[in-house]
Amino acid sequence: MNAANQMRWLQEFLDEAAAEGLCVARNCTTCGSRAFSLKLLRAIRSASGIDRTARGWTSGTLRYLAGALARLPAISRRDEPAVRTIIMRLYDFNGDGAFEDDFAPGFHAGPAGEILRSMREHFAARQTAKQDHRERNDPKAVEARRAEKRTAGMLRQGQRRTNYAQVFASARPAENGENTKMTSSEEVQIDQGYRPARYFGPADLESHLRSTIKGSERRDLVASILRDGDVPLPVGLAEPGLSEDARVSWGAVHPSMMGGEYLPDRRGRELEIARITIQSTTQDVTCVYAFQGQGRLRYRVVDEYDGDCLQGRVQRTSSLPLTLGELTDFLLGAWDLFQVLEMNFSRGDSSLDDALAFFRGDSAFYPDFDALLRSRVKAWWTETRRKQSKADGRHAQ
Numbered sequence: 073m074n075a076a077n078q079m080r081w082l083q084e085f086l087d088e089a090a091a092e093g094l095c096v097a098r099n100c101t102t103c104g105s106r107a108f109s110l111k112l113l114r115a116i117r118s119a120s121g122i123d124r125t126a127r128g129w130t131s132g133t134l135r136y137l138a139g140a141l142a143r144l145p146a147i148s149r150r151d152e153p154a155v156r157t158i159i160m161r162l163y164d165f166n167g168d169g170a171f172e173d174d175f176a177p178g179f180h181a182g183p184a185g186e187i188l189r190s191m192r193e194h195f196a197a198r199q200t201a202k203q204d205h206r207e208r209n210d211p212k213a214v215e216a217r218r219a220e221k222r223t224a225g226m227l228r229q230g231q232r233r234t235n236y237a238q239v240f241a242s243a244r245p246a247e248n249g250e251n252t253k254m255t256s257s258e259e260v261q262i263d264q265g266y267r268p269a270r271y272f273g274p275a276d277l278e279s280h281l282r283s284t285i286k287g288s289e290r291r292d293l294v295a296s297i298l299r300d301g302d303v304p305l306p307v308g309l310a311e312p313g314l315s316e317d318a319r320v321s322w323g324a325v326h327p328s329m330m331g332g333e334y335l336p337d338r339r340g341r342e343l344e345i346a347r348i349t350i351q352s353t354t355q356d357v358t359c360v361y362a363f364q365g366q367g368r369l370r371y372r373v374v375d376e377y378d379g380d381c382l383q384g385r386v387q388r389t390s391s392l393p394l395t396l397g398e399l400t401d402f403l404l405g406a407w408d409l410f411q412v413l414e415m416n417f418s419r420g421d422s423s424l425d426d427a428l429a430f431f432r433g434d435s436a437f438y439p440d441f442d443a444l445l446r447s448r449v450k451a452w453w454t455e456t457r458r459k460q461s462k463a464d465g466r467h468a469q
Contacts, residue, residue, distance in 0.1 A: 081118075082137075082144060088111075089108055094107050094111065116133045129165055141159070144182060146183055156187060159188055262440050264444065268393045271393055272341065281294055282344075282436040284312045284338070286312060286313050287322070289331060331354060331357055334376035334377075335359065335374055335376055343361065344359050345361070345394075345399070346433065347435070348434075350412060356375070358374070369390050371387065371402065381407060410452050
């Protein structure tokens with residue numbers, strides 16, 4: 073068969089496979105692209121007349137297929153997935169050495185060579201990403217990152233940093249629970265169906281800074297300065313994030329000053345719409361970022377540990393801003409506040425006030441976010457202690 077016919081039969085096969093909707097996903101868990109592979113083998117035997125009585129693929133059919141693929145004058149975007157599967161079929165049957173020696177050189181000059189090069193680049197990138205993932209998630213590396221964040225350096229700050237810490241100390245919420253209680257009438261008034269009109273658009277300066285500054289201490293300090301109105305904002309204090317040197321200097325005052333500073337950077341016009349801060353040594357923060365996509369709002373939950381503390385669904389979309397209940401369900405579904413409280417307050421002498429003082433919710437868009445969190449923690453605490461008392465009673469019997 074001449075070269076023109078050799079090119080024509082393969083393109084006709086690709087057209088038929090596309091028209092029939094054959095699966096070309098090589099790793100498909102349902103069919104493994106078996107129907108595509110069998111039809112391809114029949115097409116080769118029909119076009120070439122070789123190895124018609126053989127069972128399965130032979131060196132002759134594979135070489136014939138490689139020659140036809142190398143001579144294809146063009147490969148449409150529609151056919152690229154099928155061509156990638158064909159290339160992998162040749163690789164699987166021949167192994168790395170034979171494929172590189174006998175087939176790959178013939179592809180270099182044509183469109184199949186471009187696809188092969190992109191596959192190799194993709195493979196190399198995946199291998200690099202896997203290696204980076206393994207190294208980053210190695211227990212020793214994880215512990216080293218956390219130790220680095222939690223280790224306070226020498227106090228190298230001058231009077232200005234000391235003044236900042238003192239101002240913040242006067243502005244931070246009470247730590248012994250006296251401001252965390254909520255009456256039953258307040259709980260009833262929480263409207264979980266509340267939906268802000270928008271996330272993006274004109275906003276007052278304090279709301280804008282609350283949704284852009286990553287550091288919890290800096291956010292509260294900026295809010296305090298803005299409320300007083302008689303002290304200018306120090307240069308750099310209201311920046312979204314700090315440089316590495318600035319983070320080290322800021323954390324040297326106290327490890328809690330690093331809270332929120334290790335959140336991932338926002339992408340483009342992303343805004344933070346809600347956060348939960350816990351009173352750990354480093355005042356860890358978990359929050360929700362929102363972005364206006366094409367026709368839909370897109371959300372992601374982020375933490376300060378590259379997602380190591382997250383679970384379940386961490387991304388979602390919506391056509392309208394989320395209701396207060398939807399936002400809270402989304403955040404608590406990705407980051408389990410109740411599990412954190414259980415780990416820190418499972419002792420018998422722990423109280424509900426201790427648990428309520430351990431966290432705070434904050435949002436420039438949902439005024440009742442913190443109140444709803446406290447309501448849910450109260451309900452969880454009551455139910456958990458009821459089950460525990462019931463279990464203790466059974467054991468006593």
